Amino acid sequence: MAKAITLLESTRTDHRAQADELLTALLPHTGRALRLGISGVPGVGKSTFIEALGLYLIREQGLKVAVLAIDPSSTVSGGSILGDKTRMEQLSNEQDAYIRPSPSGGTLGGVAEKTREAMLVCEAAGYDVVIVETVGVGQSEIAVHGMTDMFCVLQLPNAGDDLQAIKKGVMELADLVVINKADIDPHAAIRAQAQITSSLRLLAMHGNPDHDWKAGLVWRPKVITLSALKGEGVDEFWAVVSEFRSMQTGNGRLAARRERQALAWMWERIDFGLKQAFRQHPEVRALLPQLQQDVAAGRIAPSTAARSLLAAQTGPAQAAAN
């Protein structure tokens, strides 16, 4: 399994053709796992929660659990949220657990693509639950939401925090909000639960296609409290996840979500490929620095510069058609 993931993560051209063959061969054996996204800012207790959840799923539910991560900061620092082997020590010693740190290097899009492909390998290898973890940095939550069946946001029992999540557009993506560390101040946790529930209701006014506050047959985002450190509430969390999975499978939303995600992933990679080919084109590289200066200085209109650069890439024959 590690070999397959390493092949998929390789940037060598000859490896890529093999990797595509591997993916196509694996694909019929994927899709049966539950893909669970877990997001939350540093300090919210994600590792403790994922370890408690993973141990519960393996020991109490008899499931196999894979944990992947997307950490855009690992691109910069070389470090990773899951690089530290002392994290989730108990879980990593379980035979039915597989833990893989965030791929490092490259763009968030590249990191996300490698994680998506690793998820398919885990599924083909028979893991029942694939947890994709991310820190609350940049666009990483959106990437994780875009590859999972259910997206959970961990929050501290601190009423101000939810505004940041709303601002970043993360809260409206949440299928489930988990207020962790509820044991420290149970009253604050209950206040935060009420406030976030009311925010979610307002946010739902403009539609997330996976949610519906009016119809009874579609999921309404929930807010629960728990204490991962004390192991309290993990069973309730799993009950809510199971309820979500059952409802969204029954009403067809889970299949629709995966279809949207697959097509969005394809187009994202196409966009990336188009931009990369454009920036690497010799004519574009020759013209770009001067045109960028001219645009910044107001000597040439941005639309005119864009047309010149597009014409440079396609060559004189096609330029007339633009």
Add this chain to the structure above:
Amino acid sequence: MAKAITLLESTRTDHRAQADELLTALLPHTGRALRLGISGVPGVGKSTFIEALGLYLIREQGLKVAVLAIDPSSTVSGGSILGDKTRMEQLSNEQDAYIRPSPSGGTLGGVAEKTREAMLVCEAAGYDVVIVETVGVGQSEIAVHGMTDMFCVLQLPNAGDDLQAIKKGVMELADLVVINKADIDPHAAIRAQAQITSSLRLLAMHGNPDHDWKAGLVWRPKVITLSALKGEGVDEFWAVVSEFRSMQTGNGRLAARRERQALAWMWERIDFGLKQAFRQHPEVRALLPQLQQDVAAGRIAPSTAARSLLAAQTGPAQAAAN
């Protein structure tokens, strides 16, 4: 002026070359106007406000005022927020006012591009203030923010409304929030002012490069109340706008903002052109329907499909390099 704008809005290929020449010739005469973005949901009183502001600027300040609009719904309905000639009747009768409805048809990106180019024509024609209006629909606020020096959000004195604006990421773009219709319930207006001010402070924690809540030399978003219908507060609004302009000119942020906007506009048009050329490529058009079905059905990995399509566009020679 109307002829120039019509030429810029033409989609004919031979017109486009002339339009580029015209833009390049106009460019040295642009940039002296204040570009003011006004956003707000239907019913907030935008037309009344813009008419009151326009009349004030012409009659009290001796300025020439142009009003442009971006209305993505006009693409669908063929109608437009400024299509109705009875709107802003007094302002449209002023010699020093120019009012142009939203271009209709095409994508929001296309509509925004035409409006940006019309703005340059207005500036070259000597208008001192160019107001770009938009309804609170889709991504249009972001487009207007991306082409103006100062972005103002109109709100009703209704405390719940700001959450929608925060959710859509509009509130954090606001340089100035205007609570209109304050005469109806002055107490509610003052409460809304306090609440939005506190939200803006929290939102400012992650940086909008044009704002700074710590440093004294950079703009802090303000919240004011007024009644456009009664004409109360328009002078105060203009005083705040003038203060903004003077501060952001002095500290260099206005010039930096325009530079960022011009480069972002160029890249946006390049992205659009790349996608359009891709979708129109005969090989891509031949392969796309089947590959999309295969990806949606889980028969082929999205990354594999993306690579196949990119290879189809570039041809077999370059495909090996991907």
